[in-house]
Amino acid sequence: MEERKIATRDSYGAALVQLGTEHPDVVVFDADLSAATKTSMFKKAFPDRHFDCGIAEADMMGAAAGAAAMGMVPFASSFAMFAAGRAFEQVRNSIGYPQLNVKIGATHGGLSVGEDGASHQCCEDFALMRSIPGMVVMCPSDDVEARAAVQAAYEHSGPVYMRFGRLPVPVFHMEESFTFQIGKGEVLLDGSDIAIISTGLMTYEALKAGKWLRQLGIQARVINLCTIKPLDEELILKAARECGKIITCEEHSIIGGLGEAVCSLLSEHLPTPVRRIGVNDEFGHSGPGAALLQEFGLYACHIEEVVKEFLNVSDR
Amino acid sequence: MKPEEKRRLMQTACQVRMGVIEATHAARSGHPGGSLSAADLFTYLYFKELNVDPQRPDWEDRDRFVLSKGHTAPGLYSALANRGFFPMEDLKTLRQIGSHLQGHPNMNMTPGVDMSTGSLGQGISAAAGMALMAKHQGKSLRVYALLGDGEIQEGQPWEAFMFAHHYKLDNLCVIIDNNHLQIDGPVEEVMSPYPIPDKLKAFGFEVMEIDGHDFDQMEHAFAKARTVKGAPFAIIMSTVKGKGVSFMEDQASWHGKAPNDEEYAMAMTELKEHLARLEGN
Numbered sequence: 001m002e003e004r005k006i007a008t009r010d011s012y013g014a015a016l017v018q019l020g021t022e023h024p025d026v027v028v029f030d031a032d033l034s035a036a037t038k039t040s041m042f043k044k045a046f047p048d049r050h051f052d053c054g055i056a057e058a059d060m061m062g063a064a065a066g067a068a069a070m071g072m073v074p075f076a077s078s079f080a081m082f083a084a085g086r087a088f089e090q091v092r093n094s095i096g097y098p099q100l101n102v103k104i105g106a107t108h109g110g111l112s113v114g115e116d117g118a119s120h121q122c123c124e125d126f127a128l129m130r131s132i133p134g135m136v137v138m139c140p141s142d143d144v145e146a147r148a149a150v151q152a153a154y155e156h157s158g159p160v161y162m163r164f165g166r167l168p169v170p171v172f173h174m175e176e177s178f179t180f181q182i183g184k185g186e187v188l189l190d191g192s193d194i195a196i197i198s199t200g201l202m203t204y205e206a207l208k209a210g211k212w213l214r215q216l217g218i219q220a221r222v223i224n225l226c227t228i229k230p231l232d233e234e235l236i237l238k239a240a241r242e243c244g245k246i247i248t249c250e251e252h253s254i255i256g257g258l259g260e261a262v263c264s265l266l267s268e269h270l271p272t273p274v275r276r277i278g279v280n281d282e283f284g285h286s287g288p289g290a291a292l293l294q295e296f297g298l299y300a301c302h303i304e305e306v307v308k309e310f311l312n313v314s315d316r
Numbered sequence: 317m318k319p320e321e322k323r324r325l326m327q328t329a330c331q332v333r334m335g336v337i338e339a340t341h342a343a344r345s346g347h348p349g350g351s352l353s354a355a356d357l358f359t360y361l362y363f364k365e366l367n368v369d370p371q372r373p374d375w376e377d378r379d380r381f382v383l384s385k386g387h388t389a390p391g392l393y394s395a396l397a398n399r400g401f402f403p404m405e406d407l408k409t410l411r412q413i414g415s416h417l418q419g420h421p422n423m424n425m426t427p428g429v430d431m432s433t434g435s436l437g438q439g440i441s442a443a444a445g446m447a448l449m450a451k452h453q454g455k456s457l458r459v460y461a462l463l464g465d466g467e468i469q470e471g472q473p474w475e476a477f478m479f480a481h482h483y484k485l486d487n488l489c490v491i492i493d494n495n496h497l498q499i500d501g502p503v504e505e506v507m508s509p510y511p512i513p514d515k516l517k518a519f520g521f522e523v524m525e526i527d528g529h530d531f532d533q534m535e536h537a538f539a540k541a542r543t544v545k546g547a548p549f550a551i552i553m554s555t556v557k558g559k560g561v562s563f564m565e566d567q568a569s570w571h572g573k574a575p576n577d578e579e580y581a582m583a584m585t586e587l588k589e590h591l592a593r594l595e596g597n
Contacts, residue, residue: 027449027452048452049452051448051483053475053479054475054478054479054482056475056478056479058437058438058441058471058472058475059441059444059472059475059476059478059479060441061441062438062439062440062441062442062444062445062472062476063441063442063444063445063448063476063479064445065431065441065442065445066382066431066441066442066443066444066445066446066447066448066449067445067446067448067449069380069423069430069431069442069445069446070445070446070449070450070453071376071449072449072452072453074445089435090438090441090472093432093434093435093438094431094432094435094438094441094442097422097432098422098423098424098431098432099424
């Protein structure tokens with residue numbers, strides 16, 4: 001079957017238009033990146049509810065906070081690097097601390113940004129946003145999940161950070177049967193030899209690896225965690241109990257992201273051996289997004305290798 | 317302004333100042349200097365300018381006030397308490413565990429506080445966002461933001477000023493408390509923000525310069541602000557840091573230091589004598 005690929009930033013834009021149609025209290029702020037973040041789709045549909053702040057992310061976060069204080073539901077968008085990075089303290093103090101109902105839609109997360117290079121490849125956003133009390137942190141894996149996450153973010157009362165990608169990624173969720181809840185992970189493939197817990201575009205890779213491993217007789221449980229915070233502790237502890245070994249996968253630094261969130265939980269409640277797959281403590285560089293994912297070891301073949309090493313399975 | 321009204325405002329301002337001294341003395345920390353320089357403004361806003369209702373602090377159509385220079389919370393709290401948003405006794409709980417009066421304003425804890433602030437440069441962006449949304453919602457309410465002269469050394473206010481001009485926020489009134497001092501000394505020695513009026517004009521503001529301790533000038537400026545259409549308004553008020561407590565006046569050292577028992581007694585004596593003179597007038 002031919003894979004249908006959609007970048008989750010496009011899903012974000014489409015979901016905003018849908019929200020805008022249903023809810024007059026939705027307003028969108030952008031910082032001169034509407035064509036890239038895809039809030040341009042909302043701008044086209046609702047020009048009087050889209051506000052460009054210019055290249056001023058700090059001010060945009062503050063303005064969005066003010067909008068939330070006036071009872072609106074603002075979505076503030078920029079690249080992950082600037083939304084979570086540059087404007088971190090504004091998000092922390094003007095949105096997080098007062099628990100204002102601002103939704104941050106950050107696109108161009110991770111290495112798969114590609115050619116723009118390391119200055120724009122944000123691999124620290126989960127770490128930064130997770131550290132803010134009360135902040136929901138989500139990273140959807142495909143188009144279906146991304147649109148559901150945006151809808152859920154609107155329905156959630158309080159600040160939410162969402163990371164979307166630039167690279168088109170396969171759509172593997174079935175829209176008809178898909179349900180989404182903030183803070184709930186989903187088991188995509190059952191098994192009890194090892195658990196692979198993944199977020200964002202790496203979930204499809206984890207699923208692919210899981211299927212390959214079946215052919216080797218390894219039953220891996222593949223878990224998709226769109227919500228990195230709050231963590232689905234129950235699901236993770238169950239996986240640790242039943243599988244005994246855990247691998248985490250994220251297009252993010254291995255410092256401070258999903259991997260460390262899982263490790264923190266397990267080390268306190270159920271010490272379990274873990275391998276973290278992610279971006280090691282280094283910067284990326286320019287190149288096609290897919291090639292970078294390959295180079296930095298974030299594809300299914302890499303996950304498969306780590307599983308085999310972890311389970312002491314000799315090569316075919 | 318009628319002399320009687322002015323005298324009442326002066327009395328209230330004196331009581332607001334006494335609240336600042338009470339609160340920072342009880343807390344043994346806090347920022348009296350900038351609270352006192354802006355005490356007349358806080359008084360004018362909460363007793364004359366702002367359309368607010370202490371009985372309904374969350375009333376949707378109220379005017380909004382954002383204290384962007386959030387460290388001068390004692391001044392804001394004292395004005396709010398004097399206006400009846402919460403009991404005067406609460407002022408003595410400033411900065412203590414269990415108190416709703418945090419070291420810097422918290423909109424979810426203190427009745428009448430419209431935005432959580434404290435990290436300098438951020439409040440003004442929220443105020444501009446509020447003003448933009450008020451227009452979007454078709455509300456006639458106005459938004460006021462107070463910034464320090466040192467605060468505008470941050471870059472973010474200038475982003476917000478650009479935004480305010482771009483979106484023609486004539487319902488936004490920015491006030492700059494030009495008390496000339498910041499923690500490390502005179503603002504022009506630390507990092508000059510001058511000339512402030514020229515810069516704000518260049519950013520598209522209608523600007524008025526006033527004496528921040530003169531209620532007649534304040535009345536004139538705020539009335540003018542309401543008449544300007546299509547552009548934001550800025551009032552740059554020249555003030556004296558520590559105003560009203562002679563040993564604190566024009567001293568950078570009183571930026572973030574609380575009066576000890578002896579200093580508290582001296583300050584309260586001076587303010588009480590001043591109040592008595594105003595009442596006897």
